[in-house]
Amino acid sequence: MSPLIDELISNNEFPTNNPIFLNSNIHKQIDDLLSASKYPIVVGGTNYYIESLLWDILVSPPTSVTSSASSKMVKDSLKSRSGSSSPEMMQREDDRDGDSSTPSDEISDLELETMSPKELHDRLRQVDPISAGRLHPNNKRKILRALEVYQETGIPISEFIKEQRSQPGGNRLGGPLRYPHTILLWLRCNQEVLNERLDKRVDSMLHNGLLPEVRNFYETYVKSQSANQYTKGILQSIGFKEFVPYLEKFGADQDTIIDNFLQNIEYKLPKEPIASEPEGLDLLRKCLDELKLVTRRYSKKQIKWIQNRFLGSHDRQVPPLYSLDTSDVSQWMANVYSPAVDIIESYINERQPKTTPMESVQHPGSGLNEEVLNFCEICKRHFVGEFQWKLHLASNKHKRAKDGLRKRVKRLGGGTIGGRGDVDGSSAKK
Ligand SMILES: [Zn+2]
Numbered sequence: 001m002s003p004l005i006d007e008l009i010s011n012n013e014f015p016t017n018n019p020i021f022l023n024s025n026i027h028k029q030i031d032d033l034l035s036a037s038k039y040p041i042v043v044g045g046t047n048y049y050i051e052s053l054l055w056d057i058l059v060s061p062p063t064s065v066t067s068s069a070s071s072k073m074v075k076d077s078l079k080s081r082s083g084s085s086s087p088e089m090m091q092r093e094d095d096r097d098g099d100s101s102t103p104s105d106e107i108s109d110l111e112l113e114t115m116s117p118k119e120l121h122d123r124l125r126q127v128d129p130i131s132a133g134r135l136h137p138n139n140k141r142k143i144l145r146a147l148e149v150y151q152e153t154g155i156p157i158s159e160f161i162k163e164q165r166s167q168p169g170g171n172r173l174g175g176p177l178r179y180p181h182t183i184l185l186w187l188r189c190n191q192e193v194l195n196e197r198l199d200k201r202v203d204s205m206l207h208n209g210l211l212p213e214v215r216n217f218y219e220t221y222v223k224s225q226s227a228n229q230y231t232k233g234i235l236q237s238i239g240f241k242e243f244v245p246y247l248e249k250f251g252a253d254q255d256t257i258i259d260n261f262l263q264n265i266e267y268k269l270p271k272e273p274i275a276s277e278p279e280g281l282d283l284l285r286k287c288l289d290e291l292k293l294v295t296r297r298y299s300k301k302q303i304k305w306i307q308n309r310f311l312g313s314h315d316r317q318v319p320p321l322y323s324l325d326t327s328d329v330s331q332w333m334a335n336v337y338s339p340a341v342d343i344i345e346s347y348i349n350e351r352q353p354k355t356t357p358m359e360s361v362q363h364p365g366s367g368l369n370e371e372v373l374n375f376c377e378i379c380k381r382h383f384v385g386e387f388q389w390k391l392h393l394a395s396n397k398h399k400r401a402k403d404g405l406r407k408r409v410k411r412l413g414g415g416t417i418g419g420r421g422d423v424d425g426s427s428a429k430k
Contacts, residue, residue, distance in 0.1 A: 026042075026053060027053075027178070030042075030179070034179075039344075039348075046302075047302055047305050047306065047309070051309065053178075054177060054178060054179065054182060054319070055176065055177055055178060055316075056164060056176060056178055107123065107147075107151070112144060112147060117137055117138050117139075117140045117143065118137055120140060120143045120144065120147065121135070121137040121143055123147060124143050124146055124147055124150075127147070127150050127156060128146055128147075128150055128156035128157060128158055130156065130158035131146045131156060131157055131158045132146075132373075133371070133372060133373050134158075134371040134372070134373065134384065135373070135384070136373065136382050136383075136384045137382055138382070145157070146158075176317060177317040177318075177319070180317075181347070182319035183319060183320055183322065183343060183344065183347055184310070184319050184320065184321040184322065185322050185324055185340055185343070186306065186321055186322065186323050186324065186358075187324050187326050187336065188303075188323055188324065188325060188326065189325065189326045189327040190327050193327045194299060195296055198292065198295045198296055198299060199292050201295075202288055202291050202292050202295065203267075203269065203288070204267075205288075206262055206267050206269065206288075207262075207267040210243075211255040211258065211259055212255065214240060214243045214247060215247065215252055215255055217240065218243075218244070218247045219252075222244075222247075238291070238294055238295060238298055239291065242287045242288075242290045242291040242294065243284075243287045243291075245283060245286075245287060246280065246283045246284045246287050249280070249283060250279075250280040250283070254278070254279065254280045257278045257279075257280075258278050258280055258281050258284065261277060261278050261281065269281075269285060269288070271285075273285070306321075307361060311358055311359070311360050311361045312360065312361050312362070318360075320357035321357055321358045322339070322340075322343055322353075322355055322357055322358065323358050324336045324339055324340060324355075339353075339354065339355045342354050342355065343355055368385065368386035368387045368390075369385065369386045370384075370385040370386070370387070371384075371385065372384075372385065372386060372389075374386075374389040376392060376393075376398065378398065378401045378402055378405055379392075379397070379398055379401050
Protein backbone atom coordinates (compact mmCIF):
# COMPACT_ATOMS: atom_id res chain seq x y z
CA MET A 1 0.00 0.00 0.00
CA SER A 2 1.82 3.08 -1.16
CA PRO A 3 0.62 6.65 -1.44
CA LEU A 4 2.10 6.69 -4.92
CA ILE A 5 -0.99 6.39 -6.96
CA ASP A 6 -1.98 4.06 -9.71
CA GLU A 7 -4.23 6.67 -11.17
CA LEU A 8 -1.16 8.47 -12.38
CA ILE A 9 -1.03 6.00 -15.19
CA SER A 10 -2.64 8.19 -17.74
CA ASN A 11 -4.28 5.59 -19.91
CA ASN A 12 -5.43 3.39 -17.10
CA GLU A 13 -8.20 1.38 -18.66
CA PHE A 14 -9.38 -0.31 -15.51
CA PRO A 15 -12.77 0.80 -14.32
CA THR A 16 -11.25 2.32 -11.20
CA ASN A 17 -14.64 3.12 -9.76
CA ASN A 18 -15.62 -0.52 -9.75
CA PRO A 19 -13.31 -2.52 -7.51
CA ILE A 20 -15.58 -5.55 -7.62
CA PHE A 21 -14.86 -5.94 -11.30
CA LEU A 22 -11.15 -6.02 -10.55
CA ASN A 23 -11.57 -8.31 -7.63
CA SER A 24 -13.50 -11.08 -9.29
CA ASN A 25 -10.22 -12.23 -10.78
CA ILE A 26 -7.81 -11.49 -7.99
CA HIS A 27 -9.82 -13.41 -5.43
CA LYS A 28 -9.53 -16.52 -7.52
CA GLN A 29 -5.81 -16.03 -7.88
CA ILE A 30 -5.42 -15.57 -4.14
CA ASP A 31 -7.48 -18.66 -3.42
CA ASP A 32 -5.35 -20.67 -5.87
CA LEU A 33 -2.15 -19.52 -4.17
CA LEU A 34 -3.52 -20.25 -0.70
CA SER A 35 -4.61 -23.73 -1.65
CA ALA A 36 -1.08 -24.35 -3.00
CA SER A 37 0.25 -23.18 0.41
CA LYS A 38 1.84 -20.10 -1.11
CA TYR A 39 1.69 -16.62 0.40
CA PRO A 40 -0.05 -14.11 -1.83
CA ILE A 41 1.59 -10.68 -1.79
CA VAL A 42 -0.43 -7.81 -3.18
CA VAL A 43 1.49 -4.66 -4.03
CA GLY A 44 0.02 -1.26 -4.70
CA GLY A 45 -3.55 -0.48 -5.56
CA THR A 46 -5.83 2.31 -4.56
CA ASN A 47 -7.41 2.35 -1.13
CA TYR A 48 -10.78 1.34 -2.48
CA TYR A 49 -9.14 -1.51 -4.27
CA ILE A 50 -7.40 -2.71 -1.13
CA GLU A 51 -10.54 -2.29 0.91
CA SER A 52 -12.70 -4.33 -1.43
CA LEU A 53 -9.93 -6.90 -1.69
CA LEU A 54 -9.72 -7.40 2.06
CA TRP A 55 -13.33 -6.97 3.04
CA ASP A 56 -16.48 -8.10 1.44
CA ILE A 57 -17.51 -4.53 0.88
CA LEU A 58 -20.16 -3.34 -1.46
CA VAL A 59 -18.40 -0.31 -2.81
CA SER A 60 -20.30 -0.62 -6.02
CA PRO A 61 -22.67 -3.43 -6.95
CA PRO A 62 -21.93 -4.73 -10.43
CA THR A 63 -23.81 -3.20 -13.28
CA SER A 64 -24.69 -6.49 -14.82
CA VAL A 65 -26.37 -8.29 -11.99
CA THR A 66 -26.59 -11.69 -13.61
CA SER A 67 -22.87 -11.76 -14.31
CA SER A 68 -21.82 -11.38 -10.73
CA ALA A 69 -21.70 -14.19 -8.24
CA SER A 70 -21.51 -11.88 -5.26
CA SER A 71 -24.55 -9.95 -6.34
CA LYS A 72 -26.44 -13.14 -7.03
CA MET A 73 -25.62 -14.33 -3.55
CA VAL A 74 -27.07 -11.18 -2.07
CA LYS A 75 -30.14 -11.48 -4.24
CA ASP A 76 -30.67 -15.12 -3.33
CA SER A 77 -30.14 -14.35 0.28
CA LEU A 78 -32.60 -11.50 0.14
CA LYS A 79 -35.09 -13.77 -1.55
CA SER A 80 -34.69 -16.62 0.91
CA ARG A 81 -35.21 -14.36 3.88
CA SER A 82 -38.74 -13.75 2.79
CA GLY A 83 -39.72 -12.90 6.34
CA SER A 84 -37.55 -9.83 6.42
CA SER A 85 -37.81 -8.79 2.79
CA SER A 86 -40.72 -6.61 1.97
CA PRO A 87 -43.48 -8.41 0.03
CA GLU A 88 -43.43 -5.54 -2.41
CA MET A 89 -39.81 -6.22 -3.18
CA MET A 90 -40.40 -9.92 -3.68
CA GLN A 91 -43.18 -9.05 -6.03
CA ARG A 92 -40.94 -6.90 -8.14
CA GLU A 93 -38.37 -9.64 -8.20
CA ASP A 94 -40.92 -12.14 -9.43
CA ASP A 95 -42.15 -9.74 -12.06
CA ARG A 96 -38.71 -9.36 -13.44
CA ASP A 97 -37.99 -13.07 -13.42
CA GLY A 98 -41.01 -13.88 -15.49
CA ASP A 99 -41.13 -10.87 -17.69
CA SER A 100 -38.22 -9.06 -19.24
CA SER A 101 -40.17 -5.91 -20.01
CA THR A 102 -39.13 -2.64 -18.41
CA PRO A 103 -40.79 -1.92 -15.09
CA SER A 104 -43.25 0.91 -15.40
CA ASP A 105 -41.46 3.12 -12.89
CA GLU A 106 -38.14 2.95 -14.71
CA ILE A 107 -36.55 6.08 -16.07
CA SER A 108 -34.39 5.88 -19.17
CA ASP A 109 -30.66 6.54 -18.93
CA LEU A 110 -31.10 9.52 -21.19
CA GLU A 111 -33.70 10.99 -18.90
CA LEU A 112 -31.52 10.38 -15.85
CA GLU A 113 -28.65 12.18 -17.52
CA THR A 114 -30.68 15.30 -18.09
CA MET A 115 -32.06 15.46 -14.56
CA SER A 116 -30.62 17.95 -12.09
CA PRO A 117 -28.90 16.63 -8.96
CA LYS A 118 -31.91 17.72 -6.93
CA GLU A 119 -34.36 15.91 -9.20
CA LEU A 120 -32.18 12.81 -9.02
CA HIS A 121 -32.08 13.02 -5.24
CA ASP A 122 -35.87 13.38 -5.11
CA ARG A 123 -36.24 10.39 -7.38
CA LEU A 124 -33.91 8.35 -5.16
CA ARG A 125 -35.91 9.38 -2.12
CA GLN A 126 -38.97 7.79 -3.78
CA VAL A 127 -37.38 4.43 -4.57
CA ASP A 128 -34.69 4.16 -1.88
CA PRO A 129 -35.26 6.62 0.98
CA ILE A 130 -32.50 5.05 3.08
CA SER A 131 -29.86 5.75 0.44
CA ALA A 132 -31.26 9.22 -0.20
CA GLY A 133 -30.89 9.89 3.52
CA ARG A 134 -27.21 8.98 3.35
CA LEU A 135 -26.21 10.89 0.25
CA HIS A 136 -25.60 14.57 -0.21
CA PRO A 137 -27.94 15.93 -2.91
CA ASN A 138 -24.89 17.18 -4.84
CA ASN A 139 -23.26 13.76 -4.90
CA LYS A 140 -24.60 13.11 -8.38
CA ARG A 141 -22.29 10.21 -9.11
CA LYS A 142 -23.37 8.16 -6.09
CA ILE A 143 -27.02 9.08 -6.51
CA LEU A 144 -26.91 7.90 -10.12
CA ARG A 145 -25.20 4.72 -9.02
CA ALA A 146 -27.93 4.01 -6.47
CA LEU A 147 -30.62 4.67 -9.06
CA GLU A 148 -28.88 2.41 -11.58
CA VAL A 149 -28.75 -0.43 -9.07
CA TYR A 150 -32.41 -0.01 -8.30
CA GLN A 151 -33.36 0.06 -11.96
CA GLU A 152 -31.32 -2.97 -12.84
CA THR A 153 -32.16 -5.15 -9.87
CA GLY A 154 -35.45 -3.78 -8.58
CA ILE A 155 -33.73 -3.77 -5.18
CA PRO A 156 -32.56 -0.62 -3.41
CA ILE A 157 -28.79 -0.50 -3.01
CA SER A 158 -29.36 0.04 0.69
CA GLU A 159 -30.79 -3.50 0.87
CA PHE A 160 -27.63 -4.94 -0.66
CA ILE A 161 -25.55 -3.00 1.83
CA LYS A 162 -27.72 -4.03 4.76
CA GLU A 163 -27.45 -7.67 3.79
CA GLN A 164 -23.71 -7.49 3.57
CA ARG A 165 -23.26 -5.70 6.86
CA SER A 166 -25.39 -8.25 8.63
CA GLN A 167 -22.98 -11.08 7.82
CA PRO A 168 -20.90 -12.38 10.74
CA GLY A 169 -17.97 -9.98 11.19
CA GLY A 170 -19.74 -7.33 9.17
CA ASN A 171 -20.16 -3.78 10.41
CA ARG A 172 -21.20 -0.32 9.28
CA LEU A 173 -18.35 -0.25 6.72
CA GLY A 174 -19.27 -3.50 5.03
CA GLY A 175 -18.81 -7.25 5.34
CA PRO A 176 -16.25 -9.33 7.23
CA LEU A 177 -12.52 -9.64 6.56
CA ARG A 178 -12.04 -12.12 3.73
CA TYR A 179 -8.61 -13.39 4.72
CA PRO A 180 -8.17 -13.61 8.48
CA HIS A 181 -4.34 -13.87 8.37
CA THR A 182 -3.46 -10.68 6.58
CA ILE A 183 -0.62 -8.25 7.32
CA LEU A 184 -0.58 -4.71 5.98
CA LEU A 185 2.70 -2.96 5.30
CA TRP A 186 2.34 0.74 4.74
CA LEU A 187 5.30 2.25 2.91
CA ARG A 188 5.31 5.86 3.98
CA CYS A 189 7.59 8.84 3.82
CA ASN A 190 7.46 12.37 5.18
CA GLN A 191 5.25 14.82 3.34
CA GLU A 192 8.08 16.85 1.78
CA VAL A 193 9.74 13.80 0.34
CA LEU A 194 6.39 12.54 -0.84
CA ASN A 195 5.56 15.80 -2.62
CA GLU A 196 8.95 15.76 -4.33
CA ARG A 197 8.42 12.18 -5.47
CA LEU A 198 4.96 12.89 -6.76
CA ASP A 199 6.20 15.91 -8.73
CA LYS A 200 9.06 13.93 -10.20
CA ARG A 201 6.69 11.23 -11.25
CA VAL A 202 4.51 13.72 -13.07
CA ASP A 203 7.58 15.26 -14.73
CA SER A 204 8.75 11.89 -15.97
CA MET A 205 5.39 11.23 -17.59
CA LEU A 206 6.23 13.33 -20.64
CA HIS A 207 9.38 11.34 -21.19
CA ASN A 208 7.45 8.11 -20.87
CA GLY A 209 5.10 8.84 -23.73
CA LEU A 210 2.32 10.73 -21.98
CA LEU A 211 1.24 12.72 -25.05
CA PRO A 212 0.55 9.84 -27.44
CA GLU A 213 -1.20 7.95 -24.65
CA VAL A 214 -3.63 10.66 -23.63
CA ARG A 215 -4.14 11.64 -27.27
CA ASN A 216 -5.04 8.10 -28.19
CA PHE A 217 -7.40 7.75 -25.26
CA TYR A 218 -9.00 11.08 -26.03
CA GLU A 219 -9.53 10.27 -29.72
CA THR A 220 -10.80 6.77 -29.08
CA TYR A 221 -13.08 7.17 -26.09
CA VAL A 222 -13.70 10.78 -25.22
CA LYS A 223 -14.27 12.91 -28.28
CA SER A 224 -17.53 11.20 -29.15
CA GLN A 225 -18.96 11.37 -25.64
CA SER A 226 -21.49 13.89 -24.51
CA ALA A 227 -20.37 16.55 -22.06
CA ASN A 228 -21.93 14.99 -19.01
CA GLN A 229 -20.15 11.70 -19.64
CA TYR A 230 -17.12 13.59 -18.37
CA THR A 231 -18.45 13.24 -14.89
CA LYS A 232 -18.37 9.46 -15.09
CA GLY A 233 -15.81 6.80 -14.29
CA ILE A 234 -12.49 6.70 -16.03
CA LEU A 235 -12.83 10.15 -17.52
CA GLN A 236 -12.68 11.56 -14.02
CA SER A 237 -9.62 9.59 -13.04
CA ILE A 238 -6.58 11.55 -12.01
CA GLY A 239 -4.05 11.68 -14.80
CA PHE A 240 -6.43 12.12 -17.68
CA LYS A 241 -8.96 14.84 -17.02
CA GLU A 242 -6.21 17.38 -16.28
CA PHE A 243 -5.06 17.15 -19.91
CA VAL A 244 -8.43 17.70 -21.51
CA PRO A 245 -7.92 21.51 -21.89
CA TYR A 246 -4.76 20.85 -23.92
CA LEU A 247 -6.24 17.96 -25.90
CA GLU A 248 -9.28 20.00 -26.84
CA LYS A 249 -7.30 23.00 -28.01
CA PHE A 250 -4.44 21.30 -29.85
CA GLY A 251 -4.19 18.33 -32.17
CA ALA A 252 -1.79 15.44 -32.71
CA ASP A 253 0.43 17.56 -35.00
CA GLN A 254 1.19 19.88 -32.14
CA ASP A 255 1.92 16.89 -29.88
CA THR A 256 4.70 15.90 -32.29
CA ILE A 257 6.16 19.41 -32.42
CA ILE A 258 6.14 19.64 -28.63
CA ASP A 259 7.61 16.19 -28.23
CA ASN A 260 10.48 16.98 -30.63
CA PHE A 261 11.18 20.17 -28.71
CA LEU A 262 11.21 18.31 -25.40
CA GLN A 263 13.43 15.58 -26.78
CA ASN A 264 16.07 18.19 -27.59
CA ILE A 265 16.10 19.43 -24.01
CA GLU A 266 16.01 15.88 -22.59
CA TYR A 267 12.47 16.37 -21.32
CA LYS A 268 13.59 18.91 -18.74
CA LEU A 269 10.57 21.13 -19.07
CA PRO A 270 11.38 24.72 -18.01
CA LYS A 271 9.18 25.83 -15.11
CA GLU A 272 8.34 29.14 -16.82
CA PRO A 273 7.66 29.66 -20.55
CA ILE A 274 10.74 30.42 -22.67
CA ALA A 275 10.80 32.37 -25.96
CA SER A 276 11.73 29.48 -28.21
CA GLU A 277 9.15 27.00 -26.98
CA PRO A 278 6.37 25.77 -29.28
CA GLU A 279 2.76 26.82 -29.03
CA GLY A 280 0.71 24.73 -26.64
CA LEU A 281 3.58 23.85 -24.35
CA ASP A 282 2.54 26.42 -21.79
CA LEU A 283 -0.98 25.03 -21.66
CA LEU A 284 0.48 21.55 -21.29
CA ARG A 285 2.70 22.89 -18.49
CA LYS A 286 -0.41 24.18 -16.73
CA CYS A 287 -2.09 20.78 -17.12
CA LEU A 288 0.94 19.11 -15.56
CA ASP A 289 0.94 21.61 -12.70
CA GLU A 290 -2.72 20.91 -12.13
CA LEU A 291 -1.98 17.20 -12.09
CA LYS A 292 0.73 17.77 -9.48
CA LEU A 293 -1.73 19.69 -7.36
CA VAL A 294 -4.53 17.12 -7.49
CA THR A 295 -2.05 14.31 -6.97
CA ARG A 296 -0.78 15.92 -3.77
CA ARG A 297 -4.31 16.49 -2.62
CA TYR A 298 -5.20 12.92 -3.44
CA SER A 299 -2.23 11.54 -1.54
CA LYS A 300 -3.28 13.49 1.55
CA LYS A 301 -6.77 12.12 1.17
CA GLN A 302 -5.40 8.60 0.94
CA ILE A 303 -3.43 9.01 4.14
CA LYS A 304 -6.46 10.37 5.94
CA TRP A 305 -8.50 7.55 4.55
CA ILE A 306 -6.13 4.92 5.94
CA GLN A 307 -6.24 6.65 9.29
CA ASN A 308 -10.03 6.71 9.31
CA ARG A 309 -10.90 3.38 7.78
CA PHE A 310 -8.07 1.22 9.11
CA LEU A 311 -6.79 2.85 12.27
CA GLY A 312 -9.97 4.64 13.29
CA SER A 313 -12.39 1.75 12.85
CA HIS A 314 -13.66 0.78 16.24
CA ASP A 315 -16.01 -1.93 15.07
CA ARG A 316 -14.21 -3.49 12.15
CA GLN A 317 -11.81 -6.44 11.95
CA VAL A 318 -8.61 -4.74 10.82
CA PRO A 319 -5.37 -6.67 10.12
CA PRO A 320 -2.25 -5.37 11.87
CA LEU A 321 -0.86 -2.38 10.00
CA TYR A 322 2.90 -1.71 10.02
CA SER A 323 4.39 1.59 9.02
CA LEU A 324 7.74 1.46 7.19
CA ASP A 325 9.60 4.71 6.51
CA THR A 326 10.91 5.06 2.96
CA SER A 327 11.95 8.74 3.24
CA ASP A 328 15.66 7.97 3.06
CA VAL A 329 16.16 5.50 0.25
CA SER A 330 19.81 4.94 1.24
CA GLN A 331 18.47 3.35 4.43
CA TRP A 332 16.13 1.03 2.58
CA MET A 333 17.61 -2.18 3.98
CA ALA A 334 17.48 -0.99 7.58
CA ASN A 335 14.21 0.90 7.49
CA VAL A 336 12.10 -1.05 5.04
CA TYR A 337 13.40 -4.38 3.83
CA SER A 338 14.68 -5.93 7.06
CA PRO A 339 11.69 -4.93 9.21
CA ALA A 340 9.33 -6.19 6.50
CA VAL A 341 11.06 -9.57 6.35
CA ASP A 342 11.06 -9.78 10.14
CA ILE A 343 7.34 -8.98 10.33
CA ILE A 344 6.42 -11.57 7.74
CA GLU A 345 8.66 -14.28 9.21
CA SER A 346 7.33 -13.57 12.68
CA TYR A 347 3.83 -14.19 11.50
CA ILE A 348 4.77 -17.39 9.76
CA ASN A 349 6.64 -18.64 12.83
CA GLU A 350 4.06 -17.29 15.25
CA ARG A 351 6.40 -15.04 17.21
CA GLN A 352 6.35 -11.35 18.03
CA PRO A 353 7.89 -9.09 15.33
CA LYS A 354 10.41 -6.42 16.41
CA THR A 355 8.22 -3.68 14.92
CA THR A 356 4.97 -2.88 16.67
CA PRO A 357 1.82 -2.38 14.59
CA MET A 358 0.36 1.11 14.36
CA GLU A 359 -2.00 1.99 17.14
CA SER A 360 -5.61 2.57 16.42
CA VAL A 361 -6.82 6.13 16.73
CA GLN A 362 -10.06 7.44 18.05
CA HIS A 363 -11.75 9.69 15.54
CA PRO A 364 -13.70 12.47 17.27
CA GLY A 365 -16.73 11.42 15.27
CA SER A 366 -16.53 7.71 16.00
CA GLY A 367 -19.74 6.39 17.41
CA LEU A 368 -21.77 9.06 15.64
CA ASN A 369 -24.10 8.16 12.83
CA GLU A 370 -22.28 8.83 9.57
CA GLU A 371 -25.23 8.04 7.39
CA VAL A 372 -27.75 10.71 8.12
CA LEU A 373 -28.47 13.75 6.01
CA ASN A 374 -29.21 17.04 7.77
CA PHE A 375 -30.28 20.29 6.18
CA CYS A 376 -29.55 23.66 7.74
CA GLU A 377 -32.57 25.85 7.02
CA ILE A 378 -30.60 28.99 7.84
CA CYS A 379 -27.54 28.36 5.71
CA LYS A 380 -29.42 26.33 3.08
CA ARG A 381 -26.82 23.61 3.11
CA HIS A 382 -26.87 19.81 3.46
CA PHE A 383 -24.56 17.89 5.78
CA VAL A 384 -23.85 14.19 5.62
CA GLY A 385 -23.24 12.56 9.00
CA GLU A 386 -23.78 13.67 12.59
CA PHE A 387 -20.14 14.70 12.96
CA GLN A 388 -20.25 17.24 10.12
CA TRP A 389 -23.64 18.44 11.31
CA LYS A 390 -22.39 19.11 14.84
CA LEU A 391 -19.33 20.87 13.48
CA HIS A 392 -21.58 23.07 11.39
CA LEU A 393 -23.93 23.97 14.20
CA ALA A 394 -20.96 24.98 16.33
CA SER A 395 -19.26 26.89 13.52
CA ASN A 396 -18.92 30.67 13.42
CA LYS A 397 -20.36 30.71 9.92
CA HIS A 398 -23.60 29.16 11.11
CA LYS A 399 -23.72 31.34 14.23
CA ARG A 400 -23.25 34.49 12.17
CA ALA A 401 -25.97 33.41 9.76
CA LYS A 402 -28.25 32.69 12.71
CA ASP A 403 -27.58 36.10 14.31
CA GLY A 404 -28.13 37.80 10.96
CA LEU A 405 -31.48 36.08 10.59
CA ARG A 406 -32.47 36.97 14.14
CA LYS A 407 -31.71 40.65 13.51
CA ARG A 408 -33.67 40.66 10.27
CA VAL A 409 -36.64 39.05 11.97
CA LYS A 410 -36.46 41.64 14.77
CA ARG A 411 -36.32 44.52 12.30
CA LEU A 412 -39.38 43.20 10.60
CA GLY A 413 -41.11 43.05 13.95
CA GLY A 414 -41.43 39.29 13.78
CA GLY A 415 -40.53 38.75 17.43
CA THR A 416 -38.41 35.75 18.30
CA ILE A 417 -37.55 32.74 16.24
CA GLY A 418 -36.98 30.69 19.33
CA GLY A 419 -39.95 28.52 18.63
CA ARG A 420 -38.26 26.84 15.73
CA GLY A 421 -35.64 24.98 17.66
CA ASP A 422 -35.16 22.32 15.04
CA VAL A 423 -34.54 24.96 12.45
CA ASP A 424 -32.00 27.13 14.21
CA GLY A 425 -30.10 24.15 15.49
CA SER A 426 -30.85 24.78 19.16
CA SER A 427 -30.21 21.13 19.85
CA ALA A 428 -26.52 21.93 19.71
CA LYS A 429 -24.90 23.36 22.79
CA LYS A 430 -25.00 27.15 22.96
ZN1 LIG B 1 -26.30 26.68 9.28
